[in-house]
Amino acid sequence: MAFSFYIRIPFTSDGAFFGPGVNELLHNIDVANSLSAAATMMGMSYSKGWKIIHAAEKKLGYPLTVKSIGGVRGGGSSLTGEGRSFMERYDAFVAESRRAVQGCFEHYFPEAQQ
Amino acid sequence: MAFSFYIRIPFTSDGAFFGPGVNELLHNIDVANSLSAAATMMGMSYSKGWKIIHAAEKKLGYPLTVKSIGGVRGGGSSLTGEGRSFMERYDAFVAESRRAVQGCFEHYFPEAQQ
DNA sequence: CGTCCTTATATTTTTGAAAATATAACGGTG
DNA sequence: CACCGTTATATTTTCAAAAATATAAGGACG
Numbered sequence: 001m002a003f004s005f006y007i008r009i010p011f012t013s014d015g016a017f018f019g020p021g022v023n024e025l026l027h028n029i030d031v032a033n034s035l036s037a038a039a040t041m042m043g044m045s046y047s048k049g050w051k052i053i054h055a056a057e058k059k060l061g062y063p064l065t066v067k068s069i070g071g072v073r074g075g076g077s078s079l080t081g082e083g084r085s086f087m088e089r090y091d092a093f094v095a096e097s098r099r100a101v102q103g104c105f106e107h108y109f110p111e112a113q114q
Numbered sequence: 115m116a117f118s119f120y121i122r123i124p125f126t127s128d129g130a131f132f133g134p135g136v137n138e139l140l141h142n143i144d145v146a147n148s149l150s151a152a153a154t155m156m157g158m159s160y161s162k163g164w165k166i167i168h169a170a171e172k173k174l175g176y177p178l179t180v181k182s183i184g185g186v187r188g189g190g191s192s193l194t195g196e197g198r199s200f201m202e203r204y205d206a207f208v209a210e211s212r213r214a215v216q217g218c219f220e221h222y223f224p225e226a227q228q
Numbered sequence: 229c230g231t232c233c234t235t236a237t238a239t240t241t242t243t244g245a246a247a248a249t250a251t252a253a254c255g256g257t258g
Numbered sequence: 259c260a261c262c263g264t265t266a267t268a269t270t271t272t273c274a275a276a277a278a279t280a281t282a283a284g285g286a287c288g
Binding site: 003004005006007008009010089090092093096097100101104105107108109112 | 117121123124130204207210214218219221223226
Binding site: 183 | 248
């Protein structure tokens, strides 16, 4: 018996805006330089990916990605400095939190280990 | 800006079986001695409450509640020793985990504090 | 200037979860 | 023995979230 562990960062009380979904999108945008490709990589429709990024940027008040339309290869997306920073900090935050929670879990549910 | 924090404990990879919902149900059953009343207390239909408890007990392989049908006041539900233990340990697990995650969050997202 | 592939939305369709409803059994109590 | 409020389920209905589809615009490039 293991445990699953999700963290989302809501801006206000009206819902989460940053979680594993946005984070994975940012990672994929960083390698593909394309939101379209990033979404496809994770089996997500472009329109959903766009909505997620759009909502996160709106809540944060600053862009996570820079976009271009038209031109070579039709355009593309890449991370802003703030976008990369947010992604990296989110990664570290989740990894560290996970270690702590895993420790708590093993303490309180010893019968669950294997 | 705050963060939200959910922990669920899945038995296998096929989904969570114990989370805040079951936990709150157990707490309410403990004060009301009734699953019906417990569900109502949290704006949940009886049938949904029953399904949640039923699924958790099935996954765990032992009962969290003892039920009686008919008799005084129509019957009722109360916690088994294992049910109370699980609930108490879940409470402690979540509280301790939350403190740790809050610390991580403040470290990585200092701009989010107030 | 027509072709590509992308971003950017709006709109429609699908689907899966939640809610509501229905029915039965049970057993003290008046 | 009828009543009441509960557990126990199965079935139907509602509804909101997700997915799919559609349409437009942009700009390098051949």
